[in-house]
Amino acid sequence: MSDYILKVNNIQKSFGGVHALKGVSLDIKKGEIHCLAGENGCGKSTLIKVISGFHAADDGSFEIDGTTYKKITPANAIAAGIQVIYQDFSVFPNLSVLENLAINKELMMKSPFISWKRMKKTAQEAADRIGYKIDFDELVGNVSVADKQLIAISRALLYNAKLIIMDEPTTALTKKEVGALFDIIKKLQAQGIAILFVSHKLDEVFEISERFTILRNGKNVVSGNTSELDDKKFTQYMTGRSFEKVERNPSANNEKNVLEVENLSLKNGFSDISFSLKKGEILGITGLLGSGRTELVQSLFGYMPYDSGIVRINGKEVTIKSVQDAVKHKIGYVPEDRLTEGLFLTQSIEKNISVLKLNEYVTKAGLLDGKRIAREVHKWIEQLAVVTKDAEQTVQTLSGGNQQKVVLARWMATDLDILILNGPTAGVDIGAKYDIHDLIRKLAAKGVSVIIISDDIPEIMDTCHRILIMRSGKITDTVFTDQTDQKQLIELTTHD
16 A cells, blocks of 8 residues: 555646646655645646646646546545645635535435535534534634635545645734644644645744645755755745845934824724834834734725824824825835735736826826836836736736735835835745845835834844734834844734
8 A cells, every 4th residue: 555645747737838837746645744835836736736636737647545547637636535725715605604514515415405404413523523613604704714714624524535735725814823723734634634735934834844845937846854954945945046134224213203103093993002103114013813903004094094193294293084195195005915905906017006106197288108107117127026028917917926016116116205014925935025025125225114014923023123012902012123032022922
Protein backbone atom coordinates (compact mmCIF):
# COMPACT_ATOMS: atom_id res chain seq x y z
CA MET A 1 0.00 0.00 0.00
CA SER A 2 1.30 3.47 -0.91
CA ASP A 3 2.43 5.90 1.81
CA TYR A 4 1.12 8.73 -0.37
CA ILE A 5 -2.47 9.90 -0.67
CA LEU A 6 -1.61 11.89 -3.81
CA LYS A 7 1.09 11.97 -6.46
CA VAL A 8 0.87 14.20 -9.52
CA ASN A 9 3.57 13.83 -12.14
CA ASN A 10 4.70 16.21 -14.90
CA ILE A 11 1.37 18.08 -15.15
CA GLN A 12 1.07 20.36 -18.17
CA LYS A 13 -1.77 22.87 -18.62
CA SER A 14 -2.22 25.73 -21.09
CA PHE A 15 -5.03 28.25 -21.61
CA GLY A 16 -4.86 29.55 -25.15
CA GLY A 17 -1.29 30.77 -25.53
CA VAL A 18 -0.61 30.92 -21.78
CA HIS A 19 1.35 27.96 -20.38
CA ALA A 20 0.10 27.88 -16.76
CA LEU A 21 1.70 24.60 -15.60
CA LYS A 22 5.00 23.45 -17.10
CA GLY A 23 5.63 19.92 -15.89
CA VAL A 24 4.59 20.35 -12.24
CA SER A 25 4.89 17.43 -9.83
CA LEU A 26 3.61 17.15 -6.26
CA ASP A 27 3.36 14.35 -3.71
CA ILE A 28 1.49 14.37 -0.40
CA LYS A 29 1.84 11.69 2.28
CA LYS A 30 -1.16 10.28 4.12
CA GLY A 31 -2.05 12.32 7.18
CA GLU A 32 0.55 15.04 6.57
CA ILE A 33 0.13 18.80 6.42
CA HIS A 34 1.79 19.96 3.22
CA CYS A 35 2.14 23.58 2.16
CA LEU A 36 1.88 24.59 -1.49
CA ALA A 37 3.40 28.05 -1.82
CA GLY A 38 4.21 30.54 -4.52
CA GLU A 39 3.48 34.09 -5.59
CA ASN A 40 0.19 35.04 -7.22
CA GLY A 41 0.19 33.76 -10.78
CA CYS A 42 2.68 30.94 -10.12
CA GLY A 43 0.15 28.20 -10.96
CA LYS A 44 -1.12 27.18 -7.48
CA SER A 45 -4.82 27.67 -8.24
CA THR A 46 -4.54 26.00 -11.65
CA LEU A 47 -2.85 22.97 -10.08
CA ILE A 48 -5.61 22.69 -7.46
CA LYS A 49 -8.29 22.79 -10.16
CA VAL A 50 -6.47 20.11 -12.16
CA ILE A 51 -6.20 17.87 -9.08
CA SER A 52 -9.92 18.32 -8.36
CA GLY A 53 -10.85 17.55 -11.98
CA PHE A 54 -12.22 21.04 -12.63
CA HIS A 55 -9.60 21.50 -15.36
CA ALA A 56 -8.36 18.62 -17.52
CA ALA A 57 -4.57 18.37 -17.65
CA ASP A 58 -3.01 18.54 -21.13
CA ASP A 59 -0.41 15.96 -20.07
CA GLY A 60 0.84 14.16 -16.97
CA SER A 61 -0.56 11.51 -14.62
CA PHE A 62 -2.16 11.15 -11.19
CA GLU A 63 -1.94 8.58 -8.45
CA ILE A 64 -4.56 8.79 -5.69
CA ASP A 65 -4.21 6.38 -2.75
CA GLY A 66 -2.29 3.92 -4.93
CA THR A 67 -4.63 4.08 -7.97
CA THR A 68 -3.21 5.62 -11.17
CA TYR A 69 -5.30 7.95 -13.35
CA LYS A 70 -4.34 9.41 -16.70
CA LYS A 71 -7.31 11.76 -16.58
CA ILE A 72 -9.26 12.77 -13.49
CA THR A 73 -12.82 14.06 -13.22
CA PRO A 74 -14.52 15.82 -10.28
CA ALA A 75 -16.40 12.57 -9.59
CA ASN A 76 -13.11 10.61 -9.53
CA ALA A 77 -11.57 13.12 -7.12
CA ILE A 78 -14.52 13.16 -4.70
CA ALA A 79 -14.88 9.36 -4.77
CA ALA A 80 -11.17 9.05 -3.98
CA GLY A 81 -11.54 11.34 -0.96
CA ILE A 82 -10.26 14.66 -2.31
CA GLN A 83 -12.14 17.77 -1.19
CA VAL A 84 -11.25 21.37 -2.09
CA ILE A 85 -12.22 24.39 0.01
CA TYR A 86 -11.83 27.43 -2.20
CA GLN A 87 -11.41 31.01 -0.98
CA ASP A 88 -15.14 31.74 -1.41
CA PHE A 89 -15.97 28.46 0.47
CA SER A 90 -18.76 27.72 -2.08
CA VAL A 91 -21.50 28.16 0.50
CA PHE A 92 -25.09 29.31 -0.11
CA PRO A 93 -25.67 32.55 1.85
CA ASN A 94 -29.44 32.40 1.44
CA LEU A 95 -29.67 28.92 3.00
CA SER A 96 -29.34 27.92 6.65
CA VAL A 97 -26.25 26.33 8.19
CA LEU A 98 -28.18 23.03 8.36
CA GLU A 99 -29.06 23.17 4.66
CA ASN A 100 -25.50 24.06 3.64
CA LEU A 101 -24.12 21.16 5.61
CA ALA A 102 -26.60 18.44 4.69
CA ILE A 103 -28.55 19.25 1.52
CA ASN A 104 -26.11 17.62 -0.93
CA LYS A 105 -26.05 14.36 0.98
CA GLU A 106 -29.83 14.46 1.33
CA LEU A 107 -30.23 14.88 -2.42
CA MET A 108 -27.97 11.88 -2.96
CA MET A 109 -30.56 9.76 -1.09
CA LYS A 110 -32.86 10.24 -4.14
CA SER A 111 -35.90 10.18 -1.88
CA PRO A 112 -39.03 12.01 -3.10
CA PHE A 113 -39.22 13.67 0.32
CA ILE A 114 -36.66 15.63 2.35
CA SER A 115 -36.15 14.31 5.86
CA TRP A 116 -35.26 17.23 8.16
CA LYS A 117 -34.56 14.79 10.95
CA ARG A 118 -32.03 12.96 8.78
CA MET A 119 -30.52 16.26 7.64
CA LYS A 120 -30.06 17.42 11.21
CA LYS A 121 -28.37 14.13 12.09
CA THR A 122 -26.06 14.50 9.06
CA ALA A 123 -25.17 18.10 9.98
CA GLN A 124 -24.55 17.20 13.61
CA GLU A 125 -22.23 14.33 12.65
CA ALA A 126 -20.25 16.63 10.36
CA ALA A 127 -19.92 19.39 12.97
CA ASP A 128 -18.97 16.91 15.71
CA ARG A 129 -15.96 15.71 13.69
CA ILE A 130 -14.23 19.02 14.42
CA GLY A 131 -16.06 19.99 17.61
CA TYR A 132 -17.92 22.80 15.83
CA LYS A 133 -20.88 24.40 17.61
CA ILE A 134 -23.25 26.74 15.76
CA ASP A 135 -26.95 27.47 15.44
CA PHE A 136 -28.04 25.24 12.53
CA ASP A 137 -31.02 27.51 11.82
CA GLU A 138 -28.90 30.64 11.21
CA LEU A 139 -28.62 31.89 7.62
CA VAL A 140 -25.07 31.42 6.35
CA GLY A 141 -25.15 34.95 4.96
CA ASN A 142 -25.29 36.21 8.56
CA VAL A 143 -22.32 34.27 9.98
CA SER A 144 -18.65 35.32 10.10
CA VAL A 145 -16.01 34.42 7.52
CA ALA A 146 -14.46 32.01 10.04
CA ASP A 147 -17.81 30.25 10.50
CA LYS A 148 -18.30 29.97 6.73
CA GLN A 149 -14.95 28.25 6.55
CA LEU A 150 -15.80 25.81 9.32
CA ILE A 151 -19.08 25.02 7.56
CA ALA A 152 -17.12 24.21 4.40
CA ILE A 153 -14.69 22.01 6.35
CA SER A 154 -17.49 20.16 8.16
CA ARG A 155 -19.29 19.57 4.86
CA ALA A 156 -16.12 18.18 3.26
CA LEU A 157 -15.89 15.56 6.02
CA LEU A 158 -19.26 14.09 5.01
CA TYR A 159 -17.66 12.57 1.92
CA ASN A 160 -14.98 10.45 3.64
CA ALA A 161 -12.31 13.03 2.90
CA LYS A 162 -8.75 11.71 2.87
CA LEU A 163 -7.18 14.90 1.54
CA ILE A 164 -8.58 18.40 2.09
CA ILE A 165 -7.11 21.18 -0.04
CA MET A 166 -7.44 24.64 1.53
CA ASP A 167 -6.88 27.50 -0.90
CA GLU A 168 -5.52 30.57 0.92
CA PRO A 169 -7.69 29.74 3.97
CA THR A 170 -6.49 32.58 6.21
CA THR A 171 -6.86 35.55 3.83
CA ALA A 172 -9.87 37.10 5.62
CA LEU A 173 -9.23 35.77 9.13
CA THR A 174 -7.94 37.58 12.23
CA LYS A 175 -4.92 36.26 14.12
CA LYS A 176 -7.19 34.64 16.71
CA GLU A 177 -9.31 32.97 14.02
CA VAL A 178 -6.16 31.68 12.29
CA GLY A 179 -5.13 30.04 15.57
CA ALA A 180 -8.55 28.39 15.85
CA LEU A 181 -8.31 27.15 12.24
CA PHE A 182 -4.89 25.63 12.92
CA ASP A 183 -6.35 23.76 15.90
CA ILE A 184 -9.01 22.33 13.57
CA ILE A 185 -6.35 21.31 11.02
CA LYS A 186 -4.45 19.45 13.75
CA LYS A 187 -7.68 17.64 14.72
CA LEU A 188 -8.16 16.58 11.11
CA GLN A 189 -4.59 15.33 10.94
CA ALA A 190 -5.16 13.30 14.10
CA GLN A 191 -8.03 11.59 12.24
CA GLY A 192 -5.60 10.58 9.46
CA ILE A 193 -6.69 13.27 6.99
CA ALA A 194 -3.98 14.96 4.90
CA ILE A 195 -4.12 18.72 4.35
CA LEU A 196 -2.74 20.62 1.38
CA PHE A 197 -2.45 24.14 2.77
CA VAL A 198 -2.08 26.74 0.00
CA SER A 199 -0.48 29.97 1.21
CA HIS A 200 2.21 32.55 0.62
CA LYS A 201 2.52 33.65 4.26
CA LEU A 202 5.86 32.69 5.80
CA ASP A 203 4.76 32.54 9.44
CA GLU A 204 1.81 30.27 8.65
CA VAL A 205 3.88 27.90 6.53
CA PHE A 206 6.39 27.44 9.35
CA GLU A 207 3.71 27.07 12.02
CA ILE A 208 1.41 24.52 10.41
CA SER A 209 3.19 22.48 7.71
CA GLU A 210 5.57 19.54 7.85
CA ARG A 211 6.58 19.50 4.19
CA PHE A 212 6.38 22.12 1.45
CA THR A 213 6.41 22.57 -2.32
CA ILE A 214 7.10 25.95 -3.95
CA LEU A 215 6.10 26.89 -7.49
CA ARG A 216 7.27 29.82 -9.59
CA ASN A 217 6.14 30.71 -13.12
CA GLY A 218 4.30 27.39 -13.49
CA LYS A 219 7.29 25.24 -12.53
CA ASN A 220 8.54 23.39 -9.46
CA VAL A 221 11.25 25.27 -7.59
CA VAL A 222 11.83 23.08 -4.54
CA SER A 223 10.16 20.58 -2.19
CA GLY A 224 11.32 19.41 1.22
CA ASN A 225 10.84 19.41 4.97
CA THR A 226 9.69 22.72 6.42
CA SER A 227 12.18 22.28 9.30
CA GLU A 228 14.99 22.75 6.75
CA LEU A 229 13.58 26.08 5.57
CA ASP A 230 14.18 29.61 6.90
CA ASP A 231 12.69 33.01 6.05
CA LYS A 232 15.49 33.99 3.68
CA LYS A 233 15.42 30.73 1.69
CA PHE A 234 11.62 30.72 1.55
CA THR A 235 11.46 34.26 0.18
CA GLN A 236 14.17 33.60 -2.40
CA TYR A 237 12.51 30.37 -3.59
CA MET A 238 9.14 32.14 -3.85
CA THR A 239 10.25 35.26 -5.70
CA GLY A 240 13.67 34.61 -7.16
CA ARG A 241 14.71 37.80 -5.36
CA SER A 242 16.74 38.53 -2.23
CA PHE A 243 15.30 41.09 0.17
CA GLU A 244 17.40 42.99 2.67
CA LYS A 245 15.78 44.09 5.91
CA VAL A 246 14.80 47.75 5.56
CA GLU A 247 15.04 50.08 8.53
CA ARG A 248 12.18 52.45 9.22
CA ASN A 249 12.72 56.16 8.72
CA PRO A 250 13.27 57.85 12.09
CA SER A 251 10.01 59.11 13.55
CA ALA A 252 9.40 62.83 13.10
CA ASN A 253 9.06 63.48 16.84
CA ASN A 254 9.68 67.21 16.61
CA GLU A 255 7.38 67.88 13.68
CA LYS A 256 4.01 69.52 14.08
CA ASN A 257 0.88 67.43 14.26
CA VAL A 258 -0.81 66.96 10.90
CA LEU A 259 -3.87 65.32 12.47
CA GLU A 260 -5.32 65.70 15.97
CA VAL A 261 -8.39 63.79 17.15
CA GLU A 262 -10.13 64.59 20.44
CA ASN A 263 -12.91 62.54 22.06
CA LEU A 264 -14.19 61.18 18.76
CA SER A 265 -17.24 58.92 19.16
CA LEU A 266 -19.56 56.91 16.92
CA LYS A 267 -22.52 54.97 18.27
CA ASN A 268 -21.89 51.20 18.12
CA GLY A 269 -18.42 51.88 16.74
CA PHE A 270 -16.02 53.62 19.15
CA SER A 271 -15.99 56.19 21.93
CA ASP A 272 -13.75 58.97 23.28
CA ILE A 273 -10.90 58.36 20.83
CA SER A 274 -8.00 60.82 21.10
CA PHE A 275 -4.66 60.67 19.31
CA SER A 276 -2.34 62.70 17.09
CA LEU A 277 -0.41 62.01 13.88
CA LYS A 278 2.81 63.78 12.94
CA LYS A 279 4.12 64.71 9.52
CA GLY A 280 5.94 61.79 7.96
CA GLU A 281 4.88 59.42 10.72
CA ILE A 282 3.61 55.89 10.05
CA LEU A 283 1.03 55.13 12.73
CA GLY A 284 -0.35 51.62 13.21
CA ILE A 285 -3.78 50.79 14.60
CA THR A 286 -4.44 47.18 15.57
CA GLY A 287 -6.95 45.15 17.54
CA LEU A 288 -9.16 42.12 17.24
CA LEU A 289 -12.20 41.97 14.98
CA GLY A 290 -14.88 44.22 16.49
CA SER A 291 -12.36 46.48 18.24
CA GLY A 292 -13.62 49.53 16.32
CA ARG A 293 -10.45 50.09 14.30
CA THR A 294 -12.14 50.01 10.88
CA GLU A 295 -15.07 52.15 12.02
CA LEU A 296 -12.60 54.74 13.34
CA VAL A 297 -10.70 55.20 10.08
CA GLN A 298 -13.90 55.10 8.03
CA SER A 299 -15.14 57.99 10.19
CA LEU A 300 -11.94 59.92 9.53
CA PHE A 301 -12.56 59.39 5.81
CA GLY A 302 -16.20 60.50 6.09
CA TYR A 303 -17.59 57.11 5.14
CA MET A 304 -19.21 56.62 8.57
CA PRO A 305 -19.53 60.18 9.96
CA TYR A 306 -18.68 60.43 13.66
CA ASP A 307 -21.35 61.58 16.12
CA SER A 308 -19.17 63.83 18.28
CA GLY A 309 -15.62 64.96 18.88
CA ILE A 310 -13.05 67.28 17.32
CA VAL A 311 -10.78 66.75 14.31
CA ARG A 312 -7.95 69.17 13.52
CA ILE A 313 -5.82 69.09 10.39
CA ASN A 314 -2.64 71.16 10.45
CA GLY A 315 -3.92 72.88 13.60
CA LYS A 316 -7.26 73.91 12.10
CA GLU A 317 -10.53 72.39 13.29
CA VAL A 318 -12.39 70.76 10.42
CA THR A 319 -15.66 68.90 9.90
CA ILE A 320 -15.55 65.56 8.08
CA LYS A 321 -19.07 64.34 7.38
CA SER A 322 -18.54 62.90 3.89
CA VAL A 323 -15.89 61.36 1.68
CA GLN A 324 -15.80 64.62 -0.26
CA ASP A 325 -14.91 66.46 2.96
CA ALA A 326 -12.02 64.06 3.59
CA VAL A 327 -10.65 64.35 0.05
CA LYS A 328 -10.93 68.16 0.26
CA HIS A 329 -8.73 68.01 3.39
CA LYS A 330 -6.17 65.86 1.54
CA ILE A 331 -7.02 62.54 3.20
CA GLY A 332 -6.87 59.35 1.13
CA TYR A 333 -8.17 55.91 2.04
CA VAL A 334 -7.34 52.44 0.71
CA PRO A 335 -10.13 50.11 1.92
CA GLU A 336 -9.80 46.64 3.39
CA ASP A 337 -11.69 45.00 0.52
CA ARG A 338 -10.12 46.40 -2.63
CA LEU A 339 -12.32 44.24 -4.90
CA THR A 340 -15.70 45.60 -3.77
CA GLU A 341 -14.71 48.98 -2.30
CA GLY A 342 -11.47 50.09 -3.92
CA LEU A 343 -11.52 49.26 -7.62
CA PHE A 344 -13.66 49.49 -10.75
CA LEU A 345 -12.88 45.89 -11.68
CA THR A 346 -14.18 45.90 -15.25
CA GLN A 347 -12.45 49.19 -16.08
CA SER A 348 -8.88 49.72 -17.26
CA ILE A 349 -5.85 50.46 -15.13
CA GLU A 350 -5.77 53.92 -16.72
CA LYS A 351 -9.32 54.75 -15.65
CA ASN A 352 -8.79 53.39 -12.12
CA ILE A 353 -5.66 55.48 -11.55
CA SER A 354 -6.90 58.72 -13.14
CA VAL A 355 -10.47 58.80 -11.79
CA LEU A 356 -9.76 61.20 -8.88
CA LYS A 357 -8.09 63.81 -11.12
CA LEU A 358 -10.32 63.83 -14.18
CA ASN A 359 -11.22 67.51 -13.66
CA GLU A 360 -7.53 68.42 -14.00
CA TYR A 361 -7.30 66.72 -17.38
CA VAL A 362 -10.12 68.68 -19.03
CA THR A 363 -8.99 70.97 -21.86
CA LYS A 364 -10.37 74.45 -22.56
CA ALA A 365 -12.63 72.84 -25.12
CA GLY A 366 -14.20 70.72 -22.39
CA LEU A 367 -12.59 67.45 -23.54
CA LEU A 368 -10.35 65.05 -21.64
CA ASP A 369 -6.68 65.32 -22.58
CA GLY A 370 -6.03 61.63 -23.33
CA LYS A 371 -2.30 62.05 -23.96
CA ARG A 372 -1.77 63.81 -20.64
CA ILE A 373 -3.73 61.11 -18.79
CA ALA A 374 -1.71 58.38 -20.53
CA ARG A 375 1.61 60.03 -19.55
CA GLU A 376 0.56 60.39 -15.91
CA VAL A 377 -0.73 56.82 -15.67
CA HIS A 378 2.38 55.40 -17.37
CA LYS A 379 4.53 57.24 -14.82
CA TRP A 380 2.78 55.54 -11.90
CA ILE A 381 2.76 52.12 -13.55
CA GLU A 382 6.53 52.42 -13.88
CA GLN A 383 7.16 53.86 -10.41
CA LEU A 384 5.04 51.20 -8.68
CA ALA A 385 6.22 48.37 -10.97
CA VAL A 386 2.67 47.31 -11.85
CA VAL A 387 2.99 44.13 -13.91
CA THR A 388 0.76 44.64 -16.95
CA LYS A 389 0.92 44.49 -20.72
CA ASP A 390 -0.49 48.05 -20.99
CA ALA A 391 -2.65 50.62 -19.18
CA GLU A 392 -5.77 49.45 -21.05
CA GLN A 393 -5.72 46.07 -19.33
CA THR A 394 -8.73 45.62 -17.03
CA VAL A 395 -7.95 45.65 -13.32
CA GLN A 396 -9.81 42.39 -12.68
CA THR A 397 -7.16 40.50 -14.69
CA LEU A 398 -4.30 41.61 -12.40
CA SER A 399 -2.90 39.73 -9.40
CA GLY A 400 -3.88 40.90 -5.90
CA GLY A 401 -0.59 42.70 -5.38
CA ASN A 402 -0.83 44.59 -8.65
CA GLN A 403 -4.46 45.52 -7.93
CA GLN A 404 -3.35 47.00 -4.61
CA LYS A 405 -0.61 48.97 -6.38
CA VAL A 406 -3.26 50.45 -8.70
CA VAL A 407 -5.31 51.64 -5.69
CA LEU A 408 -2.16 53.16 -4.18
CA ALA A 409 -1.24 54.82 -7.49
CA ARG A 410 -4.65 56.53 -7.59
CA TRP A 411 -3.94 58.28 -4.29
CA MET A 412 -0.23 58.88 -4.91
CA ALA A 413 -1.20 60.77 -8.07
CA THR A 414 -3.03 63.30 -5.85
CA ASP A 415 -1.60 65.83 -3.40
CA LEU A 416 -2.13 64.04 -0.06
CA ASP A 417 -1.27 64.98 3.51
CA ILE A 418 -2.69 61.81 5.10
CA LEU A 419 -3.07 58.30 3.65
CA ILE A 420 -5.08 55.66 5.53
CA LEU A 421 -4.37 52.04 4.58
CA ASN A 422 -6.75 49.37 5.86
CA GLY A 423 -5.08 45.96 5.54
CA PRO A 424 -2.61 47.21 2.89
CA THR A 425 -1.15 43.80 2.02
CA ALA A 426 -4.09 41.44 2.68
CA GLY A 427 -4.06 38.67 0.09
CA VAL A 428 -0.86 39.76 -1.68
CA ASP A 429 2.29 37.69 -2.07
CA ILE A 430 5.71 38.23 -0.52
CA GLY A 431 7.24 40.21 -3.38
CA ALA A 432 4.27 42.57 -3.67
CA LYS A 433 4.16 42.95 0.12
CA TYR A 434 7.81 44.03 0.19
CA ASP A 435 7.19 46.50 -2.65
CA ILE A 436 4.10 47.99 -0.95
CA HIS A 437 5.95 48.41 2.35
CA ASP A 438 8.75 50.13 0.45
CA LEU A 439 6.22 52.51 -1.14
CA ILE A 440 4.76 53.33 2.27
CA ARG A 441 8.20 54.20 3.66
CA LYS A 442 8.97 56.38 0.64
CA LEU A 443 5.67 58.24 1.05
CA ALA A 444 6.45 58.90 4.71
CA ALA A 445 9.98 60.07 3.82
CA LYS A 446 8.37 62.64 1.48
CA GLY A 447 6.27 63.97 4.35
CA VAL A 448 3.00 62.11 3.87
CA SER A 449 1.53 60.91 7.18
CA VAL A 450 0.33 57.31 7.02
CA ILE A 451 -2.12 55.31 9.15
CA ILE A 452 -1.99 51.53 8.77
CA ILE A 453 -4.80 49.34 10.13
CA SER A 454 -3.74 45.72 10.34
CA ASP A 455 -3.79 42.62 12.51
CA ASP A 456 -0.62 41.41 10.76
CA ILE A 457 1.72 41.95 13.72
CA PRO A 458 5.00 41.57 11.75
CA GLU A 459 3.69 44.08 9.20
CA ILE A 460 2.97 46.87 11.66
CA MET A 461 6.14 46.14 13.63
CA ASP A 462 8.23 46.42 10.44
CA THR A 463 6.59 49.54 9.01
CA CYS A 464 5.17 51.69 11.82
CA HIS A 465 6.81 54.13 14.24
CA ARG A 466 4.00 53.98 16.78
CA ILE A 467 1.02 51.66 17.34
CA LEU A 468 -2.39 52.25 18.91
CA ILE A 469 -4.14 49.15 20.31
CA MET A 470 -7.94 49.16 20.29
CA ARG A 471 -10.41 47.02 22.18
CA SER A 472 -14.19 47.39 22.48
CA GLY A 473 -14.17 50.74 20.70
CA LYS A 474 -11.45 52.35 22.84
CA ILE A 475 -7.69 52.90 22.63
CA THR A 476 -6.26 50.76 25.44
CA ASP A 477 -2.50 51.09 24.82
CA THR A 478 0.04 53.05 22.79
CA VAL A 479 3.49 51.58 22.06
CA PHE A 480 6.56 52.63 20.08
CA THR A 481 7.85 49.86 17.84
CA ASP A 482 11.47 50.53 18.78
CA GLN A 483 10.55 49.92 22.43
CA THR A 484 8.52 46.71 22.12
CA ASP A 485 8.51 43.30 20.39
CA GLN A 486 6.00 41.08 18.61
CA LYS A 487 5.28 38.93 21.67
CA GLN A 488 4.40 41.95 23.82
CA LEU A 489 2.26 43.44 21.08
CA ILE A 490 0.32 40.19 20.63
CA GLU A 491 -0.31 40.03 24.39
CA LEU A 492 -1.55 43.64 24.46
CA THR A 493 -3.83 42.93 21.50
CA THR A 494 -5.35 39.67 22.68
CA HIS A 495 -5.51 39.78 26.48
CA ASP A 496 -8.92 40.32 28.08
